[in-house]
Amino acid sequence: MSIVLFSPPSSSSHLPSLSPYSSKPTHTLKPSLSLKPKKTLFSLSSIKPTSDNVATFVESEKKLEADESAAESNGSVPAAVEAVVETKFEDPRWVNGTWDLNQFQKDGKTNWDAVIDAEVRRRKWFEDNPESSSNDNPIVFDTSIIPWWAWMKRFHLPEAELLNGRAAMIGFFMAYLVDSLTGVGLVDQMGNFFCKTLLFVTVVGVLLIRKNEDIETLKKLLEETTFYDKQWLATWQDEGPKSD
Amino acid sequence: MASLAINTHLSTTKSDHKTTVNHRRSLKSFVGLCQTSPETTNSLSLTTPLAKTRPGQNRTRRPVIVAAKSSPIVTGRNLRVAVIGGGPAGGSAAETLAKGGIETFLIERKLDNCKPCGGAIPLCMVGEFDLPLDIIDRKVTKMKMISPSNVAVDIGKTLKPHEYIGMVRREVLDAYLRERAAKAGATIINGLFLKMDIPESLNSPYKIHFTSYDNKTGGTGIKQTLEVDAIIGADGANSRVAKSIGAGDYEYAIAFQERIKIPDAKMTYYEDLAEMYVGSDVSPDFYGWVFPKCDHVAVGTGTVTNKGDIKKLQTATRLRAKDKILGGRIIRVEAHPIPEHPRPRRCAGRVALVGDAAGYVTKCSGEGIYFAAKSGRMCAEAIVEGSENGKRMVEESDLRKYLQLWDKTYWPTYKVLDVLQKVFYRSNPAREAFVEMCADEYVQKMTFDSYLYKRVVPGNPLDDLKLAFNTIGSLVRANALMREMDKLSV
Numbered sequence: 001m002s003i004v005l006f007s008p009p010s011s012s013s014h015l016p017s018l019s020p021y022s023s024k025p026t027h028t029l030k031p032s033l034s035l036k037p038k039k040t041l042f043s044l045s046s047i048k049p050t051s052d053n054v055a056t057f058v059e060s061e062k063k064l065e066a067d068e069s070a071a072e073s074n075g076s077v078p079a080a081v082e083a084v085v086e087t088k089f090e091d092p093r094w095v096n097g098t099w100d101l102n103q104f105q106k107d108g109k110t111n112w113d114a115v116i117d118a119e120v121r122r123r124k125w126f127e128d129n130p131e132s133s134s135n136d137n138p139i140v141f142d143t144s145i146i147p148w149w150a151w152m153k154r155f156h157l158p159e160a161e162l163l164n165g166r167a168a169m170i171g172f173f174m175a176y177l178v179d180s181l182t183g184v185g186l187v188d189q190m191g192n193f194f195c196k197t198l199l200f201v202t203v204v205g206v207l208l209i210r211k212n213e214d215i216e217t218l219k220k221l222l223e224e225t226t227f228y229d230k231q232w233l234a235t236w237q238d239e240g241p242k243s244d
Numbered sequence: 245m246a247s248l249a250i251n252t253h254l255s256t257t258k259s260d261h262k263t264t265v266n267h268r269r270s271l272k273s274f275v276g277l278c279q280t281s282p283e284t285t286n287s288l289s290l291t292t293p294l295a296k297t298r299p300g301q302n303r304t305r306r307p308v309i310v311a312a313k314s315s316p317i318v319t320g321r322n323l324r325v326a327v328i329g330g331g332p333a334g335g336s337a338a339e340t341l342a343k344g345g346i347e348t349f350l351i352e353r354k355l356d357n358c359k360p361c362g363g364a365i366p367l368c369m370v371g372e373f374d375l376p377l378d379i380i381d382r383k384v385t386k387m388k389m390i391s392p393s394n395v396a397v398d399i400g401k402t403l404k405p406h407e408y409i410g411m412v413r414r415e416v417l418d419a420y421l422r423e424r425a426a427k428a429g430a431t432i433i434n435g436l437f438l439k440m441d442i443p444e445s446l447n448s449p450y451k452i453h454f455t456s457y458d459n460k461t462g463g464t465g466i467k468q469t470l471e472v473d474a475i476i477g478a479d480g481a482n483s484r485v486a487k488s489i490g491a492g493d494y495e496y497a498i499a500f501q502e503r504i505k506i507p508d509a510k511m512t513y514y515e516d517l518a519e520m521y522v523g524s525d526v527s528p529d530f531y532g533w534v535f536p537k538c539d540h541v542a543v544g545t546g547t548v549t550n551k552g553d554i555k556k557l558q559t560a561t562r563l564r565a566k567d568k569i570l571g572g573r574i575i576r577v578e579a580h581p582i583p584e585h586p587r588p589r590r591c592a593g594r595v596a597l598v599g600d601a602a603g604y605v606t607k608c609s610g611e612g613i614y615f616a617a618k619s620g621r622m623c624a625e626a627i628v629e630g631s632e633n634g635k636r637m638v639e640e641s642d643l644r645k646y647l648q649l650w651d652k653t654y655w656p657t658y659k660v661l662d663v664l665q666k667v668f669y670r671s672n673p674a675r676e677a678f679v680e681m682c683a684d685e686y687v688q689k690m691t692f693d694s695y696l697y698k699r700v701v702p703g704n705p706l707d708d709l710k711l712a713f714n715t716i717g718s719l720v721r722a723n724a725l726m727r728e729m730d731k732l733s734v
Binding site for chain 2: 116117119120121122123124126127130131132133134135136138139140141142143144146148151154155224228229231232234235237
């Protein structure tokens, strides 16, 4: 009663797939899985315009389309198909399991934004098409080789601008409102303890609550931090004098 | 008192939380607990106050021992204790009881049971339980962590030559521990526990109903009863003893595993190496693994929240390991539940739960064998001490002492692993950061030290600070990349 793994089953790959696991002819395969390859084909073609090096993607797409049409013309299930069409992640700048920084040069310096873009695309590819991890081509890329200022410039600064803008708007409006209601000017407001508290609440609020959903998220996070402790202490909740 | 404030907070917020805890008592009883045993409330804090209470602990323990000493002497015979379940927890409990001079009965339903299990034991278990080296099939000294985007990191560089993770076959380990218990004087009964009769009066015995399979091959066994004074429930995740005492339920994960016999050439790669695959394709809240066994590998995965998808997750795990297990043949498929947290009640009357029955499996790594054996031993030691080697009757307070000691000793370990799981198994970017962090030597050293010796060793504070900095950096980078990824898919 042993199941032979990965030897070509009879009704294999009439649907050459980008995600190899959907080629298994199990009955548990939901229709959505077999639709996936087509969807990812489309998403690849949408990535096309934005990427610099499209050669490999286009080639692999063409190969897939050719295979698909050939198989469809076959009609019914072919007998033992030896080669399962599989596309692995390929990119000319991806060398030996890491990004070759020499290929990312622009004006004599490394174009870190392009490295980040390439890594994002690679992770997206792997998320949609999980691949087998191989010992011959181990992946050793570490995101810490990208310098901290590249991350700052690309991710932190735009968000900081947004949040500071929000805080400034709220600050100006509240200062005006308080002044018009109480007559206390901005400098005098800063000396008042209640106003300082309001300022603190505003800053914390702007930092933590970026979207409406964040309020619920924060509440859940707080609950989560003590949930495990409560589960452990449960046994002590009903300790007390008992006669057994 | 700060601890009083913590207690107030806990008991008031508990009521609006969906747990299965019996919230019958008001704040008063918790305060009462606080006064008799301050060390339990201190178990909440992970900092040094734990050390400070140790001298205090002896002083406050005295009154509780005196209470047991006032319980009646058991005349004409030794204390009788039944251990239900003959796994690591039951075996070590029975051995400790028998060595302590107590009349022990070990009831196990299947003496040749091959419990589906990862089978990894830490180094300290070999020393603490005097395990002979020949029950260890393999000594794993290298591990590979593989991220969702297949970034592979090798860990194990910091291990010293004598350090390893032992891989055992459960049937071998369990049989050895049971045999040692029998040699120490315990009576091994091949039977299935059915139910127990809780005694009406204070010191009357418990009556256990079980089906005995002794000297029977197949067919139904004979219904028998046994009268004992105390019971240790070591019957695993679906514990019947727990049900009998109304211990409550816990959340559990399903671990699904396939044993695959791979060609010898591929087996040499797994000679002393185990792999861990993380990713939402492999498991949304746990990890997939390839563990080497005696002559084959076990490929599996687990999940708490998506139990229905377990087959899909297993297929994904096999896919990720495909290159390395190509040409393999599945020889066995197995699944088992893994508790996620302790049951609400681990002790009632003179019945205590240990091991998986109590829910002593760590988060993040899902390790249970060592904690099962250790808790069995600790509970047995508490019974031996409370009964003065079987001369006196035990009381619930003696069993509670085992719970106190357990919580105090291992609470930091469990909490740290819980925090790790919450932070690093949350999402794909968190897993990528996790694998990235594992490349750091300091992390590897801390991880292995705490796993192999079950000590939360505080390292050099400067290194800890650097580690914290790097962790936050990794998490921030990975999350930033994920937001870019989301932009791509939109």
